[in-house]
Amino acid sequence: MKDGYLGVDIGSISTKGVIIDDKNNIIASSYIWTEGNPVKAVRQLINNLKKDLPSDYQIRGIGTTGSARKLIGLMLRANIVKNEITAHAVGTLTFYPNVRTILEIGGQDSKIILLRNGIITNYAMNTLCAAGTGSFLSSQAKRLGLDVNEFGKYALKSKNPVKIAARCTVFAESDLVHKAQVGYPKEDIIAGLCKSIVLNYLNNVGKGKKIESPIIFQGGVSKNEGVVKYFKEVLNEDIIVDPNSHLMGAIGIAVLARKNKVGHVYNLEMTNVKFDTKAIECHRCPNNCELLRIYRNNELVDSWGSKCGKY
Amino acid sequence: MTKVSFPLMGDYYVPAKFLLNHILKVEVIEPPFISNKTIELGSKYSPEFVCTPFKYTLGTMIESIEKGADTLIQMGGGCRYGYYANVQKEILDNLGYDVRVINLVTKGQMDIGRIYRLLKEIDPKVSKLQTVYYSFLVIKMVKYMDLIDDYIRANIGFEINDGEFLEVRNLMLNDFAKVKNYRELRRLYKDYFWRFKKIKVRKPDNCLKIGIIGELYTIMEPFSNYFLEKELAKNHIEIKRFTTAHYLLFEKAFKIKKYIKYVKKYIKYPMGADASDNVARTKYLCEHGYDGIIHIKSSFCTPEIGAMPIISKIAGEYDVPVLFFSFDANTSETGIKTRLEAFYDMLEMRREK
Amino acid sequence: MDKVGIARGLFYYYYGDIWKFFLDYLKVPYIVSPNTNKEIMMKGIKKSNDEMCLAFKTYLGHLCYLEDKCTYFLVPRIDNYGLDNQTCTNFIAAYDIVYNLFDKKVLNYNINLNKNETLKKGLVNIGMELGKSKKECLDAYKYALNKAREKKSREITINLNKLNSTKTKILLISHPYNIYDDLIGKDIIKYLEKNDVEVIFSDKFDEKITNKLGTSLAPELYFKYSKENVGAIMYAKDKIDGVIFLSAFPCGPDSLVNELVMRKIKIPYINIVLDDTASFTGTETRLESFIDMLRRVTND
Secondary structure (H helix, E strand, O other), X not given: OEEEEEEEEEOOOEEEEEEEOOOOOEEEEEEEEOOOOHHHHHHHHHHHHHHHOOOOEEEEEEEEEOOOHHHHHHHHOXXXXXXXXXXXXXXXXXXOOOOOEEEEEOOOOEEEEEEXXXXXXXEEEOOOOOOOOHHHHHHHHHHOOOOOOOHHHHHHHOOOOOOOOOOOHHHHHHHHHHHHHHOOOHHHHHHHHHHHHHHHHHHHOOOOOOOOOOEEEEOHHHHOHHHHHHHHHHHOOOEEXXXXXXXXXXXXXXXXXXXXXXXXXXOOOHHHOOEEEEXXXXXXXXXXXXXXXXXXXXXXXXXXXXXXXXX | OOEEEOOOOOOOHHHHHHHHXXXXXXXXXXXXXXXXXXXXXXXXXXXXXXXXXXXXHHHHHHHHHHOOOXXXXXXXXXXXXXXXXXXXXHHHHHOOOOOEEEEOOEOXXXXXXXXXXXXHHHOOOOOHHHHHHHHHHHHHHHHHHHHHHHHHHHHHHHEOOOOHHHXXXXXXXXXXXXXXOHHHHHHHHHHHHHHHHHOOEOOOOOOXXXXXXXXXXXXXXXXXXXXXXXXXXXXXXXXXXXXXXXXHHHHXXXXXXHHHHHOOOOOOOOOOOOHHHHHHHXXXXXXXXXXXXXXXXXXOOHHHHHHHHHHHHHHHHHOOXXXXXXXXXXXXXXXXXXXXXHHHHHHHHHHXX | OOOEEEOOOOOXXXXXXXXXXXXXHHOOOEEEOXXXXXXXXXXXXXXXXXXXOHHHHHHHHHHHHHOOOOOEEOOOEEEEOOOOOEOOHHHHHHHHHHHHHOOOEEOOOEEEXXXXXXXXXXXXXXXXXXXXXXXXXXXXXXXHHHHHHHHHHHHHHHHHHHHHOOOEEEEEEOOHHHHXXXXXXXXXXHHHHHOOEEEEEXXXXXXXXXXXXXXXXXXXXXXXXXXXXXXXXXXXXXXXXXXXXXXXXXXXXXXXXXXXXXXXXXXXEEEEEEOOOOOHHHHHHHHHHHXXXXXXXXXX
């Protein structure tokens, strides 16, 4: 039997999973929408991965990352649960050991990670609001009657991107509507939007950070050619977009799972396990904490959200 | 009888209550611990872009009034902190509460004569001698608390039996509150220090060390920094922090000149509030082998915003990472945790290389 | 030859005249950055910290503009005019912030009346640093002070005369670096004047009078500029129809002082907070309805 390691990255918009072997080769991968239900999404994800997994592999380690990492970590009994910044850095370093800057724009948040000699030296996550993230892009695509996947190609057609105030989604949206009503061509507006995302990112997350090449751009928005083009233009540097860029977090956490393996073999028969969460409000003190209780096969395994630590 | 209360900041309510109880013939209403309700109340009635401590203290005031207080004591500082008392009084008036708000610090200065006059207003029979005696006693108490906390911060991350430090600390605060005189206080302090030293810790020589700097309220009131120190201790990190009540009230005035001299390569003048202190501390932490620095402040804290570019510059020159947090009353807790986790992952990776 | 760079922001609107007269007299060449434009503001936003106030961001933008055009920066440090007249911490820290953010010599200039550092001393220091004798500097100081005072008193007279106008009168309460900045206050003034409103500026009053009047409304005010703004309201309160509070997001002193004042005065007012993303359309609607309301009241 050969060994495989499962990494799962559960974001707010999409859920990503990979299985790697001892040499960090990807044996199976899957990318699906979270649709607000991480538990359900992970069940489906595991089923997809199982189909792709050659029968001579056994899972020796599981890692989870992303915003639902703790919950899914409990559900899968993962041997490692790590934040997405570390996971992304580790994943990227596996393929690009010399990388200096990682730009990441995901569904709900964006981050920048600076590295030197293979270690993180600095990072930042967006602090102000969701302007310029994937979910904003897709909602604007819908408004303009486009599929988010063609968005980038449209942007490339434009020669004169319009200026769009993009520090905040509310302003950006009203500006966008205004520009569309005034009669600017669609591709110029789209290109302007892509450019404003780049400027907004550099002014917000990338503020005060020295961006040095090699630069790798990842996260869902990295699939948008328009944004990539304007990153290149504004930074005046080459930007690398890996074909697996959307999977980097999952790969990273799988690598970490391999490094931290505990020895036993995991069973991927997820569908049989009953996994529930229940939200209750505690009224023991004025904090009124919202407690989230987690049950596996009707047995309480953990409880989160209390400020006092009683639960 | 007058019922006095005051906004909460960390555990300093113990000496504050002690002092008021001993010098004034009043009932001291202990302020309730800060909870989500406090923040909700505070945010609801605060101006739009005021710094966060305003919201917390306003919330506490309202809760204290609901508990029966009719006289509230507020402090002031070298920035807009000095306006808190005035504006809060105005807001409380408009809400229909008939209370007196007493501002101990005006124009950034502690005027002893004025404070005495204010105390006289509350209780005309206040005795000068008692006031002086107990003030000095309380100053000592605060100093002892700060010294012990310093030791706890460096070691709590490594205790073998969870919760031991806090348990002893609670006993200590209870005993401090019942102290009668200097001698007893000193004896208690020595006893407790010894008890703390006896708590078993497993502390490796090369543990991660992090310094916490920033704006005073956010540093000293754990609720407002989302229990940052607790979170760090959970991850076995030694914590150093400089801002304590004793420092602010009694040491700062003497030390600031020395501090500015220490960082004269970067700054020439005091920069207002605690900005230059934090610039100096950054250099200190960098030169004394700390792995990382966490700078915390409430949103829109002007003096700290001014210090931030200089702090980044110094830390950059020494190649020590700095994590900046700007807390508002509704910052998402998960975001903070993710960034913190990534921070010590990063520090550990740097160590390994 | 050495050139002094003066940024058109913050301090400029308080001391610009006196600086210019002073340097003219000493025959020291200087350059003042142009009115704020989009490019300057973008540069400032890039250079600054996210949470700094809009006025400070703009100020840094002006310095960016001057960076390759002068030898020295003139950035004062203004701590206080006595304990009753302190300034915003941005004014206290500006010198050191600029010193760290730019690779440029900053002229030595400190006002801290509490420690006996006066405007005179500050200017003389600058003059001597630029290689002039002490006597020349003292003469220049006297000359500049008189000239600047004359100019100011002319402006005050014009401003106070507006109080007797028959038009709708609105007192604009703000810091001069907001009022006269092309990208912050100008549109508002233009709009008001176009709509036949007499705009009275809060900074063009005799500061000796307003400073005292300020404390009559709120005795514990200790920020000099806020105090004078409040004093202006007290001075003009019986002659004006309304007040507009204009502040730059997120101004520290204004957040509390304006709140305090708004809760105390009985005159109609609106509070406008400007951010670099705000579009003027929103502000315009608010101004329009405010003027309409004021006129309805006066016509009744």
